Amino acid sequence: MLKKSDHNPPKWVLTFFRWFCHPDYLEDLEGDLRERFAKTWDERGIRSAKWLFILDVLQLFRPGLIRSFPMTLNILDRDMFKNHFKIGFRNLLKHRVFTLINIGGMTIGMICFILIALYIQYELSYDEHHEKADRIYRVSQIQKGNNFRGSNRFALAPLPLTSVLKELFPEVQAATTLQVREALFSHEKQSFYERGLFADEHLFEVFTYPVKEGMGKEALQDPDAVILTESLAKKYFGEDSPIGKTLNFENDRPLTVKGVVLDLPKNQHFGFDYITSLQNLPWYQNDLGRWGSNNYRAYVVLHKGYAYKELEAKLGVLQSFYQDSFKPVFFLQPLRDIHLRSQINFEISANSDIRYVYLSAFIALVILLLASINYMNLASARSAGRSKEVGMRKVLGAKRGQLVNQFMAESILITSFSLGLAMGLVYFLLPVFNQLMDQHISFDLKGNRTVFGTMLFISIVLAVLSGLYPAILSSAIMPIKALKGGWSKGRKDGAFLRNLLVVGQYTAAIVLAIASVVIHQQLEYIQNKKLGYTRDQVVYVPYRQQDFYERRDVLRAELLEHPQIKKVSFASSLPLNMQSQGVVDTWEGNGDQEKLWIYRNYIDHDFIDLFDIHLVQGRNYSPEHPTDSTASIILNESAIKALGWKSAINKIFDDKRVIGVVKDFHFQPFNLAIEPLFLELGTKRRSTYGHILIKTTMEEQEDVLAYIQRTVKTFLHGVPVEPRFMDESYNELYRSEKRFGEVFNIFTFIALFIASIGLFGLVTHSILLRTKEIGIRKVLGASISNILGLVSKSFLRLVLLSTIIAVPIAWLGMNRWLQDFVYRIHLDWWIFLSVGLLAMIIAFFTLSTQTIKAANKNPINTLRDE
Amino acid sequence: MSKYHLGEFEEVVLLTVAILHDEAYGVGISNEIEKRLKRKVSIGSLQTVLRRLEKKGYLSSRLGEATRIRGGKRKRYFTLTSHGRKILETTKRQRMALWNAIPNLNFRNGHA
Incomplete structure (x- = not known):
């Protein structure tokens, strides 16, 4: 317990008070102020006491109580005051040019300042509206040795993580596993890709999403339920209440709308259009209990008063759950810092800096x-x-x-x-x-x-x-x-x-x-740097379809019927921003000693031609060599360099024979160096999703695009088809x-x-x-x-x-x-x-x-x- | 009859000073008003009124003892002067005269 005499009011306010107060009244007024301050402190706590004190002092600043200021600016002298403004105004009018320059310059300066300050405030406000925002942390991991795009930090977590965290650490109040992913929604013949938040039933214990109608938390227990945001509900159902209605999810499962949440503020590090159970992710069943399943995001709330750094130091025990040599180190990121201070791999959406x-x-x-x-x-x-x-x-x-x-x-x-x-x-x-x-x-x-x-x-x-x-x-x-x-x-x-x-x-x-x-x-x-491939006049359509592999030759033939379509190719990734990376440890002369992190792209016979990628050694894939589809591989120059090879042709890499080496080309944004890459022919399993690439002459753009859209649509069931230009998407990156x-x-x-x-x-x-x-x-x-x-x-x-x-x-x-x-x-x-x-x-x-x-x-x- | 008319708040303050007799100082007065009239009094408005009344000669003041809670600052005690007592009485008399002048003092239609 504090002694009464320890109740000291804020010093600066007191100094201010002493400065303006009439000396005759100073002593007893200060006494009164202190007495009131001590009393409110005891009754209502230090915060209200301080506020009340400031208020009291401000209220004492009035004519009867302030001292007289001998050399005052005599603000109170009304006539002179008015006169100053009158003369001032006349003076400003008299020197119009100066006034204009002054006001113009000042106004422009102020506009810039206010706009930028608003922007800064907005940037700093990210994720602040969650009730527990200051106690929410994202669990991310460091994978030692895996330098992916210049960083070994990943914003990913395995599925079993959050339940184990809750079990092991009493300071964890709540934890949720989630993922944000686009999935196809259809309703009455319309279909759209919508961004979904797939979450376990603890989502609402961590984040605050106000429910407008229907259920919130309870709906997540049911894998057949979906919660829409207000605007998505409006998009599909108009003004009617969507509760109880169904939407077709990924064209094969009806989900019942059980709740509507208010639209989210835009200042969040991830946004979404609907919430549904984590179990609706296609790989969920496969990932149960698997510590290698880095397909999720984990967020925890700590009890009040716990320092997250202390918890972080204890996370090492999680390594015992990993059987193999690969053991990630987990770390915590405060929610409010993510938008501005987290630039790690696989962020949900691009963060600011x-x-x-x-x-x-x-x-x-x-x-x-x-x-x-x-x-x-x-x-x-x-x-x-x-x-x-x-x-x-x-x-x-x-x-x-x-x-x-x-x-x-x-x-x-x-x-x-x-x-x-x-x-x-x-x-x-x-x-x-x-x-x-x-x-x-x-x-x-x-x-x-x-x-x-x-x-x-x-x-x-x-x-x-x-x-x-x-x-x-x-x-x-x-x-x-x-x-x-x-x-x-x-x-x-x-x-x-x-x-x-x-x-x-x-x-x-x-x-x-x-x-x-x-x-x-x-x-x-x-924009103008030689990329090592030609992206001009290339149109692409992303797809996701189970039986694509069998039917792709028919699609190719049909597309090529149009006189302006020159080449058609299928590949798992675009050369714009390849993300897919894997580890290879078998190659000639390695003896299982080293590991090579290498990017991969699954292509077809026409990919290298379509992009004019230059082959420095060997040959391209060819239909004349039927073994290509299972036993051949093409590497880039950086891969050869990383392997320390002089000549690569016919050497064995990842149990396949190297048939060619392509000149390095930029398959990622420019701030990243070109890294090792292999190009392999796509198999049936690898072709369930990817991109259709089409090279055209672009003479009658509209016509070609319409043709592509029409043709592709007949091949992809019930999904929106939007052909896009490679160079536009390239510019989008920057x-x-x-x-x-x-x-x-x-x-x-x-x-x-x-x-x-x-x-x-x-x-x-x-x-x-x-x-x-x-x-x-x-x-x-x-x-x-x-x-x-x-x-x-x-x-x-x-x-x-x-x-x-x-x-x-x-x-x-x-x-x-x-x-x-x-x-x-x-x-x-x-x-x-x-x-x-x-x-x-x-x-x-x-x-x-x-x-x-x-x-x-x-x-x-x-x-x-x- | 005095030329000066007491304002409502001035009257309240004078009366409270009279009630507290020898114990009337800033915080004490505001507490008393809050207790009796259930009305919040800002320290600023109370103090201006006190100083004004003192200047008019209705109140006199002396410095009293210091306590630890006041950071060693003395209290200023106010007492009613005879002039002050007189004006309170005048005010009261005027009020009563007005009340008495109301014909058929009838509370049934009023706000009983």
């Missing part, structure tokens, strides 16, 4: 910083032009605080206007942004109050900071000097800081610009990189734009101050280009300096990014040079528009005015 979140946060801050720098720069520069006003105010007795207030009022006007504008535009831009980022973020003032609150807070800080600096600067000046207007020619008018800020701005913009060029180049490289590139381009453009309008404002101002100088120079015979050189020299020097600073930063950053790709471009010097040059050119154009205008003025007009 925490690095994207960091990068976007960085970009958001940079852009907001650019916009604020702009504002401060312009305001401080412009304050120089207002020296007369400041001088007059001082002579008339304005105190320093009042001058500060004046500038502050303008600053608040601009920021609040920008904030309002930004919020409104975000509302309209969000759908576009969502499409761009492939996200589902909604505009929700309450749900996103952290984001909007932060924005509001930043705006206030920004308003105060950007108001304060010019205010202090100009109010410190001697009135007599200010009135004479001599101040603006003084040395200490903040020019150094202003230059520093311009350099900072351009540095950031140039770094971003270089990055976006490099990203673009790398993506281009990926969608996230591409999207990243596009978004990056946009933000780079914005950064450059903001930096440029900042420069534009500064130049305009600097010319304004030098109008007379320019006039005199002209009278004395200076040409327009002389003057242009004079003005641009100082600014271009700053941009040059920025380039020099930006290049190494960009080089380091982009080098890091490129490390993720096995096949990547070189960072050429010309990228840096051209971006630097481009920045200079943009800066020069920005400068010259205003300078030329000023230089063209008749000197009589500029010199006469005094």
Whole structure:
């Protein structure tokens, strides 16, 4: 039990209270506060006590109780307050260009910031809606020695795992085994592939899926039952209640709808359209009790207060269940971390990356910083032009605080206007942004109050900071000097800081610009890199059918009847993204010592021809050699290298004779190196699922596609047939990189734009101050280009300096990014040079528009005015 | 007659101070009001009223003892001044006069 005297209220609140409270009242009020705090603590716990304390202190912040602030900004002086805003408003109207630049820059900055902050918040919110989210862990495994696509971690678990976990470890409160898989659903002659969640009856003990009608948990006991999501129910049954109706599952089993769950939020690391029993997976019976059956996902909930790392350390005992030498090491992944921090093999769906979140946060801050720098720069520069006003105010007795207030009022006007504008535009831009980022973020003032609150807070800080600096600067000046207007020619008018800020701005913009060029180049490289096979004009249709093998020759013949179809082939995997890998330990010269992890693809005689894959040794499969289908194998160059062979032909690999070696081709995404692969002829057993590949001439695309669809449909019973293009699917693989590139381009453009309008404002101002100088120079015979050189020299020097600073930063950053790709471009010097040059050119154009205008003025007009 | 009219909350506070007699300090007053009137009182509004009433001369205050629970800070005890007592009585008299002026005081149709 705590002693009463240990009840200490939060210190910072107390400090704040002591600061504002009237000294006469301070002692007894603080006593009262502490007493109340101690009382609520005892009665309602520390959390409510703290909240109530903060509330109490805030409520004490009122006129009767706060001390008087001698040098106050006199916010309470209503007349002056109103006057400041009135004058501020007039001032903004008077200098329309500056106001426009200020508000425009600020608004763009804020929009970017809010959008990116919303995106970050969304990314961080994944899987948070499960009641036990903080105690749910996925059990994944490390398979030592199995380096599959660069990692030996797998998001898979065997079927018996969860029941054993519950038995052995008391800290496991609940555990469920599940898998997400597409399966065919049909109803009244319509059939679709729908994404199903196959789960055991413990699913609802772990995850929270609110039931809308019918049963939840109970339905999973029954293998003939299915629970639909709201939208799937609507798709099949419209507005009628689906309970009790049946759907045909995989064309051979009717399932009864027993329940409907609410549609899921999109921010989950796996989604689905329906839930049904795990027993409906075709391999379930076969996997019962088998520890080698890595076909499932396992999730556990721990009791409150248990550290998952402790449980993880004890998971070693599970190895005793494995009979053979292969023993995986299990580990736990917190549910909330999966979306951003798990990039292991066989994720249910592609996860995002925490690095994207960091990068976007960085970009958001940079852009907001650019916009604020702009504002401060312009305001401080412009304050120089207002020296007369400041001088007059001082002579008339304005105190320093009042001058500060004046500038502050303008600053608040601009920021609040920008904030309002930004919020409104975000509302309209969000759908576009969502499409761009492939996200589902909604505009929700309450749900996103952290984001909007932060924005509001930043705006206030920004308003105060950007108001304060010019205010202090100009109010410190001697009135007599200010009135004479001599101040603006003084040395200490903040020019150094202003230059520093311009350099900072351009540095950031140039770094971003270089990055976006490099990203673009790398993506281009990926798109155009020689893959080692030709994917153009290849259409494919995935299939899953028991008796496909026997009938495939008929299908081939029928397809080839169309004059534009050149070749037809059947293969288990597409060369886009091969996943299937196995272990081989028998080959000539091995003696069962070593194991080779090797990718495999089961093909037919036409596969190598259809893709123009180059044979470096030996021959292709041929119908003239009937033994090919059982006793021959073709390897790729990487496999030969891994085996240490010089010549491969006629050697024995996996009990088969090597008849050919193909040149390495990319059968996986580009960030992965080419690894060993074998191509074997498909057998009946291997052909129950795979892809139909069709090479066409593509002259009458529509016609060919329709023909393919018609023909294939007669062969595949009751499944949707959608022919797809290989190169489209290929581009799909790089969608996230591409999207990243596009978004990056946009933000780079914005950064450059903001930096440029900042420069534009500064130049305009600097010319304004030098109008007379320019006039005199002209009278004395200076040409327009002389003057242009004079003005641009100082600014271009700053941009040059920025380039020099930006290049190494960009080089380091982009080098890091490129490390993720096995096949990547070189960072050429010309990228840096051209971006630097481009920045200079943009800066020069920005400068010259205003300078030329000023230089063209008749000197009589500029010199006469005094 | 005084020019100043007590607000409803001011009256409640003055009466509570009178009830608590020599024991009226911030937290004590708010507890008492909460107990008797079942009404939540924010510390901010109570304190402003107390200071205002003191400024008007209806209350006087002195600093009392410190306790550990108060972090060694002293309490401020409020007592009713004669001026304060007078205005309470005036208020009461005014109320009663108004009540008495209601013709045929009849509660049956009211909210009994």
